[in-house]
Amino acid sequence: MKSKLKKWIRPALFILGGALAGLVYYYFVGCPSGSCSITSTPLNAMVYMGIVGWLLSIVFGNDCPGGCDM
Template sequence: MQIIKNYWTYILGALIGAIAGYLYWFYIGCSSGTCPITSSPIISTLYGVLMGALLGSFFKKIINK
């Protein structure tokens, strides 16, 4: 439980990023398969998780100040 308390901004950012990545693939994604990130729902979702966690780390620094 302490881990969730310490890293809640990363977890929340990753969750929002995963949803955003999947929705991006679903509505805008590349159907031809030539786009490396948006041609697969798994890759698009994982990319969203990564970007969301990075954004969460930015907010963690702002909250701690």
């Protein structure tokens, strides 16, 4: 049970961090005209950046495919 929980901690933190970054980006930069598809609403920005965070968690994951015994 602990190993499954530990497996999902990094992606969850990256997703939450990405969503927070999306909200901050919307708040400070945003799209005042509303014509931008990603930053027109805070929800869109948070979802997009959350997905980017999830992808980054995959890239920066330290799971060794063949094992970490070297």
